[in-house]
Amino acid sequence: AAKRLQGKTILITGASSGIGRSTAFEFARTAPKNNLKLILTARRIDTLKEVAAKIGEEVGDGVQVLPVQLDVSDPAQVKSFVGNLPEGWRDINVLVNNAGLVKGMAKAPEIADEDIAIMFNTNVTGLINMTQEILPIFKKRPDGGAGDIINIGSIAGREPYAGGSIYCATKAAVRSFTDALRKELIATRIRVMEVDPGQVETEFSVVRFYGDKAKADAVYAGVDPLTPDDIAEVVVFVATRKENVVVADTLIYPSHQA
Numbered sequence: 001a002a003k004r005l006q007g008k009t010i011l012i013t014g015a016s017s018g019i020g021r022s023t024a025f026e027f028a029r030t031a032p033k034n035n036l037k038l039i040l041t042a043r044r045i046d047t048l049k050e051v052a053a054k055i056g057e058e059v060g061d062g063v064q065v066l067p068v069q070l071d072v073s074d075p076a077q078v079k080s081f082v083g084n085l086p087e088g089w090r091d092i093n094v095l096v097n098n099a100g101l102v103k104g105m106a107k108a109p110e111i112a113d114e115d116i117a118i119m120f121n122t123n124v125t126g127l128i129n130m131t132q133e134i135l136p137i138f139k140k141r142p143d144g145g146a147g148d149i150i151n152i153g154s155i156a157g158r159e160p161y162a163g164g165s166i167y168c169a170t171k172a173a174v175r176s177f178t179d180a181l182r183k184e185l186i187a188t189r190i191r192v193m194e195v196d197p198g199q200v201e202t203e204f205s206v207v208r209f210y211g212d213k214a215k216a217d218a219v220y221a222g223v224d225p226l227t228p229d230d231i232a233e234v235v236v237f238v239a240t241r242k243e244n245v246v247v248a249d250t251l252i253y254p255s256h257q258a
């Protein structure tokens, strides 16, 4: 698997915490001697720099890490993203569209317009705009193009729950977009894949309960949620299959989740 990462450039959105951060480490660990380039993006640039430094400490030479501040919900930032990358960093091979958030849990009639906009602009429009920004790089490669797009969806996109209507709708949108794009790109070597986590314990888990850690902890009491590393391993797995193998759609549950 490590050989398949040789010389590649991997771009991860939302790499400052949780699943994105773990995915950055997992790619770095998988290919430590393979001349890998990692572009890590998120809004919190200082946190990204810390992640980059930690990866450097852990894996040393062989992996170069570039932290770049990027708000995926701002189309202007996304559309100038590739053009603003330093020379030598634009030949991206893998895009992990991971940035995503939930703004509180509320019944549909009570959800604020602002929260609806933030969730859709980040989870859906942000992911689509990032894909449109990177796809031309993939398409320039021979035989119709090559590259991997790995979208982080959610069980919420398949099984909507009361109180999560908007978040669930954003993840259902990710699912439709991913599947349609995969079909549009059939017969190229551009793979479009989705990884859908079940319950993962991250900063996200607390945000879901408006920062009420006690409430979040109560949901996880007595259960053994997935860790971000569990998802990261799957992301790296799908990215390191043979070129003709498309792991189109993966759902990962913790063993307790029905």
Ligand code: NDP
Pocket: 013, 014, 015, 016, 017, 018, 019, 020, 041, 042, 043, 044, 045, 047, 070, 071, 072, 073, 098, 099, 100, 101, 122, 126, 152, 153, 154, 155, 156, 196, 197, 198, 199, 200, 201, 202, 203, 204, 205, 228
């Ligand atoms: P975290 O809150 O730990 O991480 C979310 C990441 O997204 C952060 O790095 C954050 O960085 C980034 N982010 C948020 N908004 C933006 C934005 N506008 N522009 C750029 N980056 C942004 O949560 P998770 O790791 O759990 O979430 C990662 C993905 O996994 C999300 O898409 C989420 O929906 C999905 N998921 C999570 C599950 C869970 O149970 N935790 C279950 C199923 C799916 P910053 O704040 O620095 O911008």
